């Protein structure tokens with residue numbers, strides 16, 4: 001049995017709920033070229049050949065590296081492939097993640113993404129808010145979003161999303177323009193956005209959890225391993241299946257530089273968690 005809601009609308013674009021996040025394809029610390037360039041290209045080929053039609057990237061991964069790999073592997077892009085990117089940050093010479101959110105920097109970032117991806121228009125651009133680079137923090141985003149909306153009006157951007165944002169910033173953004181997705185840190189062990197997910201689901205807006213498998217701190221839990229073993233699945237598959245079950249507006253973009261892991265993650269789309277298993281994972285948040 002497959003999951004209900006296998007696709008979702010990102011504005012005018014239809015994507016499968018299980019996609020792929022390209023960040024891991026850059027070098028160590030998401031900086032510089034990949035250690036295994038051929039392997040990185042193979043992951044991208046395998047993703048689209050397996051039916052992935054939603055790839056998440058940014059020009060500040062590398063910088064430029066993941067976008068250039070995507071272009072080399074997949075351009076000209078097959079019909080229906082949706083590439084979501086993000087702007088608002090840049091990398092320091094030492095790999096530091098720095099804000100780059102003046103109107104001029106945002107415009108430059110859109111043009112950098114267009115050039116490096118080989119596109120005339122970007123499908124979805126997330127404004128990555130950097131008030132606190134590590135977590136959502138309150139503060140105005142109106143000036144940045146207005147700059148992105150102008151680039152949309154110029155025809156360079158199809159749809160706008162937000163990333164690393166608070167619920168108040170989402171509300172502020174939605175008063176200014178159509179927001180098709182919110183990309184925030186969320187997974188089995190990090191659930192600060194529970195209320196926001198429900199709010200967005202009611203209005204048909206996608207919620208795209210980054211670090212769905214824990215990112216640089218892989219999810220590890222006896223409960224998760226136990227549930228996965230009972231289902232004859234891996235813990236990562238159970239964690240992804242839990243996210244899919246959590247809300248119909250959740251889209252997955254797990255990241256990997258391994259074709260084996262990619263296939264494992266995509267197979268999670270067909271893993272159905274029985275109610276008792278889901279309830280057990282739900283309770284993990286309470287420290288069980």
Ligand SMILES: NC(=O)c1ccc[n+]([C@@H]2O[C@H](COP(=O)([O-])OP(=O)(O)OC[C@H]3O[C@@H](n4cnc5c(N)ncnc54)[C@H](OP(=O)(O)O)[C@@H]3O)[C@@H](O)[C@H]2O)c1
Nearest residue numbers: 021022023056163210211212213214215254255256257261
């Ligand atoms: N908006 C933002 O601020 C933001 C921040 C971070 C990430 N993102 C986006 O979100 C995407 C997902 O996040 P992420 O890639 O950082 O974290 P993630 O998907 O939670 O985890 C990736 C890590 O898990 C490992 N992994 C993946 N599949 C596995 C499997 N089946 N078995 C064992 N290990 C597995 C990967 O290693 P291997 O390579 O060895 O498989 C990698 O170390 C990124 O690719 C990026 O596009 C956005």
